[in-house]
Amino acid sequence: MNQNLLDLTVAIPTYNGATRLIQVLEALRQQVQTENIAWEIIIIDNNSSDQTAQIVKDYQATWTQNYPLNYYFEGQQGLAFARERAIQEAKGQWIAFLDDDNIPASDWIATAYDFGNHHPQAGAFSGQIHGEFEVKPPENFKKIAAFLAIREHGPKPFQFDPDHLRLPPGAGLVVRKQAWREAVPNTPKVVGNQGDVLARGDDYAPLLYLHKMGWEILYNPAMHINHQIPHWRLERDYLLSLARACGLATCQLRMINAKTGEKPGIIVRTIAGNLRRMIGHRLKYGEKLQSELIPAFEMEFYLGSMMSPLFYIKNTITGKGSAGQ
Template identity: 80%
Template sequence: MNNSLLNLTLAIPTYNGAPRLPQVLEALRHQINPEKIRWEVIIIDNNSSDETAQVIKDYQRNWPEDFPLTYYFEGQQGLAFARERAIQEANGTYVAFLDDDNIPAPDWIAAAHEFGKTHPKSGAFSGQIHGEFEVEPPENFKKIAAFLAIREHGSKPFLFDPDNLRLPPGAGLVVRKQAWRDAVPKTPKVVGNQGDALARGDDYAPLLYLHKSGWEIWYNPAMHINHQIPHWRLERDYLLSLAQACGLATCQLRMINARTREKPAILVRTILGNLRRMVKHRLKYGDKLKQELIPAFEMEFYRGSLMSSMVWLNQERSRKIENDKKK
């Protein structure tokens, strides 16, 4: 196959995904391809300690030649680093990301290819992500479903709103490879440990850089994925840690496209806005925050968002110290 003619690279970053990858690969093996789209599948093994490499080796023995299956090992831990490695290794014009628990519909590749072809100003686009739950979600789960990358925005395409952090998740995202290479820093900034917690800004940060470079971010309702949600991802401890992690990235994300003169106002709004939300939430729910999971999740997100202002200030202070040392 002439790699220069590839339309699309399907990239699957995975960490200890040996139990999950077979179902994703089977769904890819049976994709409907009426236009004879030229595509490939690449696995980015993000420092797994299980049998991921062997699973891929077994599949490669009987994998269709029409769309090659290639394995890469990325030892630097973190989803943002795995996605950056995928961008570097991809041969396609577009790179479509699936997590190792995302099961695409049979026409997902075809729908992605068609949308990219008809929307030349799109730097990235995403579709519908439906939850497939191992256990029944908690009451009022829909209020926080987006935090678990479940997105069902209806049947009409629309532009996302990056300026207000209304963006799709990284799971199921299709990006224009050259746009990413030109716009997104190779060393992710909103990722990794923030003190003792993990900030979860690695989905939105690349999209904000694409937006800053003038690219559009679209919703394509014709693309469908089932996102498998195991029981432990609906447990209280996991959900509250997720809420805080997402909150911790808020201020840094808002600063990506901010002018220098706008940053003090963003910092003040982040602090005052989240303090106000926390007070109103406490007054509304009181002691129920100890029993009701969804209100507790929302409070933890507000608390994380408030803390994100301190995280950003610490990062700025560290950056200034490093710059002073270089002078």
């Protein structure tokens, strides 16, 4: 187990990110006000089949910064496993996660480190995430922007509400390594892609474990990153599959901090509540669900959420990703 030798680690999990990594690394080379911060960058290559390893090797060959750039290969596919590998390898007391399409502002490291030092009860915190779009988003996109990890919560810090699954995404998340190691299972209980079933919950699951141990999850408005959104992530098929996937994780996430006696009630409320939402949504939009993307997205999310107890029960029986065990 690595000891905490540095102040902060920037961890970049990536899968086939060779064409995207360059911008992230260049942004990290331009960080300001880090003279008094001991930090490092680690790349977690999550079983890529492109030139990711070579890109990092080329950077390392000419790397002259006073903070190291290290590369690790994680062969077990899945973001949860890549992040757990980052936790194992990181030497920083704080671990700042960036996806390979997240471009941090020039003061992102400095503002993150300063915020962490001033909030001793913070187990994790996140900042503002702005969309950088390849094509114009659809009408009323703001209603679903959070599903694509775009979060602009305004200028005031606040504490997130894990009990109602109001949490920041993993993109741009900064976590206290000690808190993660004490609270989050070493073997991730995956609330994500499983076989041919797509579910999205890996961002929230670790935060719920941190909350269970009493750590605060906070918002730091001074941190800014740009999230690059390619055209295909705004296409109908992708967005509807994303909506369903996020919905399917709902019940598993709620079970993480639920007591045994509370679980049957959560299952009933999840099914009944989302069935009611679906009926109301159908009555409101009718045939427009076929033509208007955002209402269709919301319907798919309600449908996935309604189905999520069945997904949870199946995984509990098979032992796959049973987050509440």
